[in-house]
Amino acid sequence: MRTIDTDYLVVGSGLAGTMVALRLAERGRVLLVTKRELAEANTNYAQGGISCVMSPEDSFDEHVADTLDAGAGLCNEAVVRRIVEAGPRCLQALIDLGVPFTRNAAGDYDLTREGGHSKRRILHAGDITGHMVEETLVSAVRSTGRLHICENTLLIDLVTTRFLHVAGDNRVVGAYMLTVETGEIWAVRASTVILATGGCGKVYQYTCNPDVATGDGIAAAWRAGAEIRNMEMVQFHPTCLYHPKAKRFLISEAVRGEGAVLVTRDGKPFMEAYDPRGSLAPRDIVARAIDSEMKKRGDAYCCLDIRHRGEAYLKQRFPGIYAKCLEFGIDMARDLIPIVPAAHYCCGGIAATVDGVTSIPGLYAVGECACTGLHGANRLASNSLLEALVCACECAETLNAAPVPAVPDVKISDWVYGRAVPSDEAVLVAHNWQELRTCMWDYVGIVRTDRRLQRALHRVQNLRREINEYYFDYLVTSDILELRNLADAALLIVTSAMERHESRGLHYTLDYPERHRVAKDTVLVRAARREW
Numbered sequence: 001m002r003t004i005d006t007d008y009l010v011v012g013s014g015l016a017g018t019m020v021a022l023r024l025a026e027r028g029r030v031l032l033v034t035k036r037e038l039a040e041a042n043t044n045y046a047q048g049g050i051s052c053v054m055s056p057e058d059s060f061d062e063h064v065a066d067t068l069d070a071g072a073g074l075c076n077e078a079v080v081r082r083i084v085e086a087g088p089r090c091l092q093a094l095i096d097l098g099v100p101f102t103r104n105a106a107g108d109y110d111l112t113r114e115g116g117h118s119k120r121r122i123l124h125a126g127d128i129t130g131h132m133v134e135e136t137l138v139s140a141v142r143s144t145g146r147l148h149i150c151e152n153t154l155l156i157d158l159v160t161t162r163f164l165h166v167a168g169d170n171r172v173v174g175a176y177m178l179t180v181e182t183g184e185i186w187a188v189r190a191s192t193v194i195l196a197t198g199g200c201g202k203v204y205q206y207t208c209n210p211d212v213a214t215g216d217g218i219a220a221a222w223r224a225g226a227e228i229r230n231m232e233m234v235q236f237h238p239t240c241l242y243h244p245k246a247k248r249f250l251i252s253e254a255v256r257g258e259g260a261v262l263v264t265r266d267g268k269p270f271m272e273a274y275d276p277r278g279s280l281a282p283r284d285i286v287a288r289a290i291d292s293e294m295k296k297r298g299d300a301y302c303c304l305d306i307r308h309r310g311e312a313y314l315k316q317r318f319p320g321i322y323a324k325c326l327e328f329g330i331d332m333a334r335d336l337i338p339i340v341p342a343a344h345y346c347c348g349g350i351a352a353t354v355d356g357v358t359s360i361p362g363l364y365a366v367g368e369c370a371c372t373g374l375h376g377a378n379r380l381a382s383n384s385l386l387e388a389l390v391c392a393c394e395c396a397e398t399l400n401a402a403p404v405p406a407v408p409d410v411k412i413s414d415w416v417y418g419r420a421v422p423s424d425e426a427v428l429v430a431h432n433w434q435e436l437r438t439c440m441w442d443y444v445g446i447v448r449t450d451r452r453l454q455r456a457l458h459r460v461q462n463l464r465r466e467i468n469e470y471y472f473d474y475l476v477t478s479d480i481l482e483l484r485n486l487a488d489a490a491l492l493i494v495t496s497a498m499e500r501h502e503s504r505g506l507h508y509t510l511d512y513p514e515r516h517r518v519a520k521d522t523v524l525v526r527a528a529r530r531e532w
Contacts, residue, residue: 016367017196023396046130071376377505
């Protein structure tokens, strides 16, 4: 088995991963690994923008207050303030790299507003902000010449001193990798591993996430013994386009920010009955309201109405969304837009500081796979790209301020294939994949109960046993790795939900509808639970 030595191993190529890799490459050797091609990351699909205080009519205090309000009492206020105040400085790095953010007729940045924000503070590049950010960063990464890139390569597991039976405190010293095209398994030795692997939206049957969102980093960190925080807080985007041929296409929150109203199928507004902010309420409230209306009326979907803004404006402000809707026979200027909630963003993840430090020395986490305390129990719109950007910059600054770490003086054990053979039972992977996602959607969705969670736990535990048997019996493939990670992520979500006996933010349970006076994080550690 070949082993590659590097100073820094970065796993994931979204905004967080590419930014931290670029900054670290200024001083040391960086290996950037991504499971598909570089541009295939959640960042690439972000429509809305990046929330940042950039107007004299706005303030850090107001952005902090909006974030705390959306987070339902579970945010870490010090973390919120640190990230919000670092926003303008870190955003300048993207501007300097050439991200073409939209400007108005006066030449100033065109700031828009989204649900939960009291001011216009969303910097955007049309309605394809994430794509423009990702395209710019990928170009910078490919042209730098100071880092090595491995595409179509999956993280199998982190390697720790405990795994290698090395004396002393447990720390991360590298990782096992799979090259998809060849099936080769190889190792990386690095004293610093930065996970930027995104979320786990594919654990649910209906999601607007791309296929790469399978919780790889979260699952690998948990298996290595890292603390995992608040995994029950899964955000469902309220407005995913409802159409049989529209795979995971979002109708951006910015559409509501520019005046769209949520209505029933027959055009009647309903949000004011749930929240005084109406269609601009935070996402958790909006998603539950849509879910309630659908169940109450027996409808398969609700709608967005922005017809009053007119064709010229809609084509100019939302060109991508307008064109996509037209592909499905929906004219935003003349028709109601059918929408349903879908799993969107994981507010929990690997417990980490703003600069990425986790509970295991040598392991850092940035972006959606990390839980810093910014989002609390519900993410404020467009704070995700802000967090990814700021935490990547802060992580790189912290690491660059210290000496470049020496490669660990350990031998990573050869991969043991045992009696594993090529699989002739791929149908088992497909079946377990579908059963897992259906179970999570039916029992651990927008509204939960103790009975549903207990059923989900039983089914997920059985599925994990089957999946792990398959993992050890057959040669490793990308499909089984992603399914294994999804099963672990599902277990973390279910277990966390069972431990929170209250309704707060994104975790709403009919058995405990009230919110506790004191907010507490849900923290899980594999080593502390025998049943795992």
